[in-house]
Each structure stands twice: as structure tokens, then as C-alpha cells.
Amino acid sequence: MPLPTDEKRLALAREVIQAFDDLHGVFPGYRPAHAKGILAVGSFTSTAEAARLSVAPHFHAETPVFIRFSNFAGVPMAADNKPDEASPRGCAVRFQLGEHKHTDIVAHSTDSFPTRTAEEFIEFLHAVKASGPDAPHPTPIEQFLQSHPKALAFVMTPKPIPTSFGRESYFSVSAYRFIDASGAGRYGRYRILPEAGNEYLSTEEAAAKGANFLMEGLAAQLASGAVKMQLWVQLAEPGDVVDDATTQWPVERQQVLLGVISLTKLVPADDVDGRRIIFDPIPRVAGIEPSADPLLEPRADVYVMSGRRRREQAGI
Ligand code: HEM
Numbered sequence: 001m002p003l004p005t006d007e008k009r010l011a012l013a014r015e016v017i018q019a020f021d022d023l024h025g026v027f028p029g030y031r032p033a034h035a036k037g038i039l040a041v042g043s044f045t046s047t048a049e050a051a052r053l054s055v056a057p058h059f060h061a062e063t064p065v066f067i068r069f070s071n072f073a074g075v076p077m078a079a080d081n082k083p084d085e086a087s088p089r090g091c092a093v094r095f096q097l098g099e100h101k102h103t104d105i106v107a108h109s110t111d112s113f114p115t116r117t118a119e120e121f122i123e124f125l126h127a128v129k130a131s132g133p134d135a136p137h138p139t140p141i142e143q144f145l146q147s148h149p150k151a152l153a154f155v156m157t158p159k160p161i162p163t164s165f166g167r168e169s170y171f172s173v174s175a176y177r178f179i180d181a182s183g184a185g186r187y188g189r190y191r192i193l194p195e196a197g198n199e200y201l202s203t204e205e206a207a208a209k210g211a212n213f214l215m216e217g218l219a220a221q222l223a224s225g226a227v228k229m230q231l232w233v234q235l236a237e238p239g240d241v242v243d244d245a246t247t248q249w250p251v252e253r254q255q256v257l258l259g260v261i262s263l264t265k266l267v268p269a270d271d272v273d274g275r276r277i278i279f280d281p282i283p284r285v286a287g288i289e290p291s292a293d294p295l296l297e298p299r300a301d302v303y304v305m306s307g308r309r310r311r312e313q314a315g316i
Pocket of ligand 1: 016017020030031032033034037068069070089090091092106107108113117118121171172173174245277278279295298299302303306307310
């Protein structure tokens with residue numbers, strides 16, 4: 001994916017990366033967000049319902065996948081059991097459609113986002129940065145949350161630490177339009193759910209864990225068998241807002257199982273492939289289109305710009 005040439009888009013992407021750099025510090029060769037992660041490989045087997053929903057190639061044939069699970073912070077040593085560094089956890093999936101041909105899903109473990117746009121997200125990051133322990137009340141983040149109820153709801157949503165990356169649920173948050181063989185489209189949001197079910201730790205149990213327990217746990221689980229994640233889509237009804245990651249749809253909306261991701265092994269733990277890979281929140285595949293959600297284009301730009309910087313810094 002090339003970088004855009006539009007100067008405004010480039011400037012926005014630079015501003016986002018700068019805001020993360022200011023918040024977490026710069027760790028050359030690592031992501032400015034979701035810096036600590038673990039990459040695994042496996043395969044995706046789709047259902048008949050997926051094939052009916054979209055002509056996308058991975059909904060019609062078994063497809064190799066990469067998954068990168070990550071902690072939220074742009075800190076490579078972020079502790080897996082420390083909520084402000086670890087949550088929300090990331091889950092980025094690459095469906096390998098052929099040589100140099102792929103489509104991705106980038107999801108995280110909270111079914112919402114604090115802001116509707118990237119510009120507003122930058123304001124959010126600046127407010128967090130300016131609200132250190134010595135900041136007088138109301139701190140900039142307290143003020144931001146007071147005037148942005150959706151951001152407040154996101155911050156207040158419980159984000160318990162799971163017993164394993166494979167016992168957590170992940171959400172694409174943004175919607176996509178799935179195109180079937182007749183050319184008809186239907187909006188939906190991905191959910192990646194653990195086949196073994198969700199399982200979370202109490203605050204005390206999480207505090208007693210080691211700083212790498214999620215990363216080490218996945219390695220141990222894969223050594224003794226596959227870890228399975230189900231890929232679902234929650235489908236919108238006419239009238240549902242499809243371009244706003246801060247607005248959820250009613251819980252009773254139909255959910256369709258698209259298939260099962262079966263993870264079989266870790267990519268060697270030297271982390272080079274995990275750091276090299278650049279995920280794309282825009283599908284760029286026949287049969288799945290991005291919605292008009294204003295987060296999608298800036299995120300795609302940011303991930304490419306940041307990914308190139310990371311590769312250059314690390315010489316990978
Ligand atoms: C304006 C909104 C957002 C901004 C500015 C943003 C920013 C970033 C940045 C700078 C990175 C590091 C990129 C890299 O170097 O690879 C990143 C990674 C990531 N983001 Fe976002 N993000 C946004 C929204 C979201 C949303 C809505 C989700 C989930 C639904 C999400 C999930 C992730 C994940 C999982 C990664 C790690 C991907 C990987 O493993 O390579 N982000 N984000």
C-alpha cells in the first residue's frame with residue numbers, strides 16, 4: 001500500500017504519530033501503539049453463510065492467516081497485566097490470498113472507540129498527555145471526557161484482563177459493506193470470538209500474573225494444540241448508523257458465523273516478522289468495501305507511514 005500524495009492526509013498521519021510519540025516516548029523500530037505483540041499463523045475455514053454474504057475469495061476457500069495479538073500501549077515492554085498499558089488488546093488478522101495479495105481485519109477488545117474522527121482522537125491523546133499526576137483538576141482529560149460523552153463511555157467500559165489472548169473477544173468497531181454474487185451489499189461489523197469462550201481474571205488475579213503472561217501463555221497453548229477463534233459479523237438493519245465507530249448497533253442485530261481461524265504455531269520469536277508486518281484497516285479486496293467511517297482512511301495512512309518508519313529504524 002503506497003502512502004497518499006495528498007499533503008493534508010500526510011500531515012494528519014504525521015500528527016497522529018507525533019501524538020503517540022509524545023504520549024508513550026519513542027522506541028525506534030517499534031509501533032507507536034500496540035508495540036508489544038505476538039504473531040501466529042494458521043488457517044481460516046469459511047462457512048456457507050460467508051460465501052452467501054460476499055464474493056471475497058477467503059469466504060470461498062481455505063486461506064492461510066497471520067494473527068498479531070498485542071497490548072495497547074506504544075511501549076515494547078508494556079506489562080500484559082497492567083490495564084492502562086495492556087487494554088484494549090489488539091487482534092490484527094491477515095488473510096493471505098496469494099503472493100503479495102492479502103486483506104486484513106484490525107480489531108481490538110472493546111466494542112467501541114472514544115472518538116468519531118482522527119482529529120478528535122489527536123485531541124484525546126493530547127489531553128491524556130497533559131493530565132499527569134500533578135495536573136490541576138479538572139485536568140485536560142477530565143475536561144475532554146466531560147464534553148465528549150462517547151469518549152467517557154469508552155473510558156468507563158470495563159476492560160478486564162483475559163486469562164489468555166485466545167479467551168478474549170475482539171471487534172472491528174468500524175463497519176464494512178459485504179457484496180454478494182448478485183451485487184447486493186449489506187453492512188456489517190466483525191467480531192472475533194474465542195471458540196473456548198471468554199475468560200477473565202479478577203483485578204487481584206491479574207496483579208499476581210507476570211508481565212509477559214499473555215505472550216508466554218499463547219506460546220504454551222500453541223505448543224499443546226490449535227487455538228481457535230470464530231469470525232462473526234454483526235449485520236446492520238436499514239437505518240442503522242454505519243459510519244460512526246462510537247455508535248453501537250442494538251444487541252439483537254443478527255450475527256452470522258463467517259468461519260473459524262485455527263492458529264497452529266508462533267512465528268519465530270525474534271519478532272522481526274511481527275514488527276515488519278503492516279496491517280491495513282481498509283480491505284482492498286473484491287466483495288468487501290470500507291464504509292464511510294472517517295476513521296478508516298487516516299488509520300490506513302498512519303499504519304503505512306508508521307510501518308515504514310519502523311522498518312527503516314530497525315533495518316528490517
Ligand atoms: C483514529 C483512530 C486510530 C488511530 C489514530 C490509531 C493509531 C494507531 C497507530 C499509530 C498504530 C501503530 C501502527 C503501526 O505502526 O503499525 C495502531 C495500531 C493498531 N491499532 Fe489503531 N488507531 C486508531 C483506531 C483503531 C481502532 C478503531 C482499532 C480497533 C478496532 C485499532 C486497533 C489497532 C491495532 C490492533 C493495532 C496493532 C496492529 C498490529 O498488530 O500491527 N486502532 N493504531
